[in-house]
Amino acid sequence: MWNEEGTESDVCCVAVTAxxxxxxFMWETAESDGERYTRKRRFLIFSSFEEAARDGAVNFAxxxxxxxxxxxxxxxxx
Numbered sequence: 001m002w003n004e005e006g007t008e009s010d011v012c013c014v015a016v017t018a019x020x021x022x023x024x025f026m027w028e029t030a031e032s033d034g035e036r037y038t039r040k041r042r043f044l045i046f047s048s049f050e051e052a053a054r055d056g057a058v059n060f061a062x063x064x065x066x067x068x069x070x071x072x073x074x075x076x077x078x
Contacts, residue, residue, distance in 0.1 A: 012061035014052075022046040022065075024058045 012026040028040040046052035052062045 012058060014058075014061055014065035017045075020048075022049055022052045022062070024052060024061060026058060026061070 010026065010028055012024055015023045015025075017023060022045070024042075024044045024046070026042045026044070027038050029036055029038055031037075042057075044052070044055070044058065046055070049062055049066055053059050053066075055062075
């Protein structure tokens with residue numbers, strides 16, 4: 001998702017390992033003087049989608065990944 005100025009973006013990739021762990025690789029991209037570059041990389045491992053969803057930094061990406069897998073998502077209004 002790009003910021004309002006269109007100069008910074010957060011990118012996430014979500015995968016499930018053979019042992020069922022959820023892996024999230026995320027990075028920030030930025031643009032300056034017409035050049036894009038990458039900064040701040042994180043590689044996170046969670047034991048489940050539920051655990052990963054508790055991390056506010058990756059919650060949006062996890063919800064999208066769960067929807068793509070076809071697993072129903074129950075969103076609580078609490």
